[in-house]
Amino acid sequence: MAELLGSSSVRSGRASFCLRVVGFVLLLVFAAAASASRDISNGTSKEPNPAREEDPHHRSNTTHHKKAFPVLSFNYEHVRTPFEISLWILLALLMKLGFHIIPRLSHVVPESCLLIFVGLLVGGIIKAIGEKPPILDSTLFFLYLLPPIILDAGYFLPIRPFTENLGTILVFAVVGTLWNAFFIGGMMYAVCQIEGTGLGGVDLLSCLLFGAIISAVDPVAVLAMFEEIHINELLHILVFGESLLNDAVTVVLYHLFEEFAHIGTVTVADAFLGVVCFFVVSLGGILVGAIYGILGAFTSRFTSHTRVIEPLFVFLYSYMAYLSAEVFHLSGIMSLIACGVMMRPYVEANISHKSYTTIKYFLKMWSSVSETLIFIFLGVSTVAGPHSWNWTFVVLTVILCFVSRMLGVVGLTYIINKFRIVKLTKKEQFIVAYGGLRGAIAFSLGFLLTNDKMKDMFLTAIITVIFFTVFVQGMTIKPLVDLLAVKKKKESKRSINEEIHTQFLDHLLTGIEDVCGHYGHHHWKDKLNRFNKAYVKKWLIAGERSTEPQLISFYNKLEMKQAIMLVESGSAAKLPSTLSSVSMQNIQPRAQPRGRIIPRISKGREEEIRKLLRANLQKTRQRLRSYSRHDLMIDPFEDNMSEVRFRKQRVEMERRMSHYLTVPANRQEAPPVRKVYLADDGDSRAVSGRRATQPNLSSPDAVSLLDESSQRANQRSPDPPRRGPELQESQEEQDQLKLSRCLSDPGPNKDGDEDKNKGFIP
Amino acid sequence: MGVSVAYSHVVGVWRSFFPTVSLEQIINLHKRFKQLSGNEDTISRENLDSIPALATNPIRKQIIEAFFDKRNQRQDEVGSFHEIGFEQFLMVMSHFRPPTLKTTEEEREVMRREKLRFLFNMHDTDSDGTITLDEYRKVVEELLSKSGAIGLEAAKAIADAAMLEVASTNVPHMEPDEFYEGITFEHFEQILKGLEMESRMHIRFLDVNTTTMHCGK
Numbered sequence: 020m021a022e023l024l025g026s027s028s029v030r031s032g033r034a035s036f037c038l039r040v041v042g043f044v045l046l047l048v049f050a051a052a053a054s055a056s057r058d059i060s061n062g063t064s065k066e067p068n069p070a071r072e073e074d075p076h077h078r079s080n081t082t083h084h085k086k087a088f089p090v091l092s093f094n095y096e097h098v099r100t101p102f103e104i105s106l107w108i109l110l111a112l113l114m115k116l117g118f119h120i121i122p123r124l125s126h127v128v129p130e131s132c133l134l135i136f137v138g139l140l141v142g143g144i145i146k147a148i149g150e151k152p153p154i155l156d157s158t159l160f161f162l163y164l165l166p167p168i169i170l171d172a173g174y175f176l177p178i179r180p181f182t183e184n185l186g187t188i189l190v191f192a193v194v195g196t197l198w199n200a201f202f203i204g205g206m207m208y209a210v211c212q213i214e215g216t217g218l219g220g221v222d223l224l225s226c227l228l229f230g231a232i233i234s235a236v237d238p239v240a241v242l243a244m245f246e247e248i249h250i251n252e253l254l255h256i257l258v259f260g261e262s263l264l265n266d267a268v269t270v271v272l273y274h275l276f277e278e279f280a281h282i283g284t285v286t287v288a289d290a291f292l293g294v295v296c297f298f299v300v301s302l303g304g305i306l307v308g309a310i311y312g313i314l315g316a317f318t319s320r321f322t323s324h325t326r327v328i329e330p331l332f333v334f335l336y337s338y339m340a341y342l343s344a345e346v347f348h349l350s351g352i353m354s355l356i357a358c359g360v361m362m363r364p365y366v367e368a369n370i371s372h373k374s375y376t377t378i379k380y381f382l383k384m385w386s387s388v389s390e391t392l393i394f395i396f397l398g399v400s401t402v403a404g405p406h407s408w409n410w411t412f413v414v415l416t417v418i419l420c421f422v423s424r425m426l427g428v429v430g431l432t433y434i435i436n437k438f439r440i441v442k443l444t445k446k447e448q449f450i451v452a453y454g455g456l457r458g459a460i461a462f463s464l465g466f467l468l469t470n471d472k473m474k475d476m477f478l479t480a481i482i483t484v485i486f487f488t489v490f491v492q493g494m495t496i497k498p499l500v501d502l503l504a505v506k507k508k509k510e511s512k513r514s515i516n517e518e519i520h521t522q523f524l525d526h527l528l529t530g531i532e533d534v535c536g537h538y539g540h541h542h543w544k545d546k547l548n549r550f551n552k553a554y555v556k557k558w559l560i561a562g563e564r565s566t567e568p569q570l571i572s573f574y575n576k577l578e579m580k581q582a583i584m585l586v587e588s589g590s591a592a593k594l595p596s597t598l599s600s601v602s603m604q605n606i607q608p609r610a611q612p613r614g615r616i617i618p619r620i621s622k623g624r625e626e627e628i629r630k631l632l633r634a635n636l637q638k639t640r641q642r643l644r645s646y647s648r649h650d651l652m653i654d655p656f657e658d659n660m661s662e663v664r665f666r667k668q669r670v671e672m673e674r675r676m677s678h679y680l681t682v683p684a685n686r687q688e689a690p691p692v693r694k695v696y697l698a699d700d701g702d703s704r705a706v707s708g709r710r711a712t713q714p715n716l717s718s719p720d721a722v723s724l725l726d727e728s729s730q731r732a733n734q735r736s737p738d739p740p741r742r743g744p745e746l747q748e749s750q751e752e753q754d755q756l757k758l759s760r761c762l763s764d765p766g767p768n769k770d771g772d773e774d775k776n777k778g779f780i781p
Numbered sequence: 782m783g784v785s786v787a788y789s790h791v792v793g794v795w796r797s798f799f800p801t802v803s804l805e806q807i808i809n810l811h812k813r814f815k816q817l818s819g820n821e822d823t824i825s826r827e828n829l830d831s832i833p834a835l836a837t838n839p840i841r842k843q844i845i846e847a848f849f850d851k852r853n854q855r856q857d858e859v860g861s862f863h864e865i866g867f868e869q870f871l872m873v874m875s876h877f878r879p880p881t882l883k884t885t886e887e888e889r890e891v892m893r894r895e896k897l898r899f900l901f902n903m904h905d906t907d908s909d910g911t912i913t914l915d916e917y918r919k920v921v922e923e924l925l926s927k928s929g930a931i932g933l934e935a936a937k938a939i940a941d942a943a944m945l946e947v948a949s950t951n952v953p954h955m956e957p958d959e960f961y962e963g964i965t966f967e968h969f970e971q972i973l974k975g976l977e978m979e980s981r982m983h984i985r986f987l988d989v990n991t992t993t994m995h996c997g998k
Contacts, residue, residue, distance in 0.1 A: 440983060522924055524900075531844065537984070571925065
């Protein structure tokens with residue numbers, strides 16, 4: 020193994036890299052395989068693991084003379100569990116990495132398929148060397164692997180399309196799943212009764228239980244698949260929402276049938292209790308989630324002094340919501356979703372931008388790891404698990420799942436379309452039906468079954484269905500979507516005009532509904548919004564942001580994003596956002612026709628400008644602080660959005676004023692703003708090109724410079740019009756540079772300002 | 782069928798433009814009309830002003846104006862009415878129909894343009910065919926009118942940014958001394974293309990195929 024690695028380093032190019040990756044992975048696989056077995060504590064010589072080192076000193080066992088001090092010793096048991104876990108996760112992630120290196124593969128085959136395939140391989144290898152491969156333990160799955168994925172989905176759930184289609188989603192989730200469960204269960208039982216299939220031992224309740232397990236659409240698989248096909252928002256939210264909300268139904272049906280499978284009969288009273296149980300499970304789950312969500316939002320109100328731990332509150336409250344719901348056998352998934360949805364608007368108003376980014380990335384990271392692990396373990400468990408293959412049963416299951424899903428969706432849509440405004444077309448119905456994938460939840464539920472007699476057969480059938488849906492449906496849905504020309508996701512970002520008009524439309528439609536006296540959808544939404552604004556926001560959002568209207572927060576976020584984008588794209592580059600040369604001066608109405616003498620700026624205005632500048636100059640110095648973990652003080656840029664606005668306003672003011680300045684030979688006062696930057700150098704030629712900013716002019720200097728250099732500016736040759744826009748840009752870039760300094764960690768740049776000849780990137 | 786005889790003239794007008802609405806819905810709207818007008822034949826601005834639910838709506842003035850705007854009557858007239866009758870009321874309400882499964886692509890286009898035209902007319906208060914910066918500022922101010930001083934200050938900035946966006950999307954290259962007069966209808970259509978107005982701007986109970994809800998008090 021080591022030689023293989025060694026020789027491959029001689030060759031160059033991708034082949035060697037791939038080979039190295041494969042070799043390393045195989046190494047890891049062997050290590051994982053070896054560690055997966057039980058009897059390794061005494062380092063038997065059979066093991067082919069070259070990574071271990073045996074130390075001869077370690078074997079010495081005589082006690083009557085002094086043992087040599089062990090320079091190197093071996094103690095694997097000590098770190099065994101975390102070692103194994105880390106090894107598996109590392110393996111999973113390396114696999115994921117590997118797929119994206121091979122370009123053609125990831126376009127044709129969806130990632131979930133590849134991961135299952137790898138799991139099969141790994142399982143096969145482990146089995147081949149005689150060890151017992153690990154199985155996807157249900158506790159591990161439900162308590163550790165599933166929550167991050169659901170939290171990620173719930174926290175970033177697009178609320179507007181979800182609530183607009185809630186009725187449809189609920190009908191699919193509840194009625195659709197019930198239909199699936201009973202249809203599959205019933206048909207299976209009917210077939211089992213037929214002589215000659217050898218399935219006579221399967222009774223009705225077991226069949227129904229099996230139907231309940233296999234009927235639920237799986238959120239993990241759906242997410243993994245839909246991520247790659249970029250389908251339009253409506254279809255995405257329909258299938259995804261359904262997969263989330265059908266958890267309640269699955270939980271109730273599963274417990275109901277499992278209880279009664281032991282007893283053997285179901286009475287009407289039990290069925291009625293089942294219905295009650297469904298409401299308790301779903302509404303209870305949502306309630307638990309909402310409570311934790313409110314708690315989380317309330318806590319985030321006070322975190323302004325301890326920004327570092329803000330993301331943890333979000334994660335922990337959500338996880339507690341999930342666990343608390345699981346304690347009472349309520350629907351943990353719905354609880355988690357409710358918590359995320361409830362928390363999000365308030366938490367986002369309270370936390371810092373960095374915390375928001377942290378939350379986003381951590382959630383994505385954890386859910387990505389979880390998903391990868393789930394699929395790999397599915398593959399491994401397939402190889403490992405005890406199988407009992409019965410052709411009739413398995414094939415029938417697959418066919419029935421497909422058929423019942425199609426029938427269910429088509430039938431339900433027919434009814435739903437009577438109540439929908441935007442009807443679902445046949446193509447959309449087909450995609451919704453085809454996108455109903457089964458996944459690891461079904462497998463884990465099947466694994467939890469205690470009845471050994473049927474368990475193996477059920478498990479085999481479940482795995483076959485999962486494979487069928489993930490492989491066949493997963494691979495073919497992309498070409499089908501293209502073939503049927505289904506609408507794809509709109510890629511464009513939300514513009515400020517769209518936001519204004521979305522809000523305008525909301526108010527307009529509410530108003531029209533009021534004129535008609537019709538208490539519809541919009542009326543109640545408006546009432547909820549007003550309640551939210553009047554009471555809830557005051558409690559859950561810190562400071563003055565509780566009264567900030569949505570349009571303003573949207574606008575602020577947009578400004579922030581644009582500023583960051585400008586900064587990140589590098590100040591040396593041209594301003595990227597201006598694909599057009601339109602600027603503020605093009606839309607401001609011209610006060611008077613050109614050619615006349617431009618009036619002086621009034622004294623009041625000048626005073627205003629000076630005050631602004633002074634305030635900003637002072638603050639700049641204070642901004643660059645140390646970045647100790649304990650010392651992460653309130654980021655003043657962050658917490659004061661009006662700073663950004665000031666900057667923008669100032670830049671626009673400059674633009675307007677410099678526009679006036681393009682008229683030559685006027686002995687008027689050049690705007691004081693520009694003088695600050697020109698101040699220290701008497702050389703007018705240095706005006707052109709890029710200059711470093713000098714933000715740490717102390718305030719008295721600024722004021723005196725304004726007075727002194729007014730004469731100087733007049734004596735200088737005026738800038739030719741061509742310079743105008745260039746100067747504007749340089750001013751703007753100086754501003755953006757300042758912004759960049761404030762946003763990023765401070766470095767030695769503070770002193771670099773003195774040097775005028777440096778470029779923008781110090 | 783005495784009821785249908787009484788409404789038949791109204792139905793006639795309606796059907797000549799929109800053959801997709803049901804008699805039941807017209808009757809509902811007529812009932813509401815009578816309620817608002819206090820059993821008169823016409824509605825004035827005061828009648829609409831007195832609807833209590835509208836009081837909390839930030840853009841109620843524009844909404845009420847829209848009912849009295851001649852441009853929304855599809856007869857190419859300009860100006861505004863003092864009072865409107867049932868036909869004009871219906872004509873304004875017809876802008877809020879949803880599309881059906883049978884609506885073709887061209888019909889959707891027409892519908893979208895019609896709805897966008899309605900919105901445009903609401904913004905363009907001086908009926909000159911363009912939305913100037915002042916008019917747009919007014920729109921944003923009204924939207925934020927419930928937020929006091931913060932609203933007024935931010936409204937200007939937001940309106941400016943929005944106008945800039947329209948200008949830069951539609952007229953990418955402007956010289957520094959050119960002036961963008963205002964948003965024309967074509968530009969307006971262009972920037973709101975992504976919102977799919979024909980699916981969003983509708984009132985539920987104007988759809989023939991859904992179960993009809995009744996007008997409340």
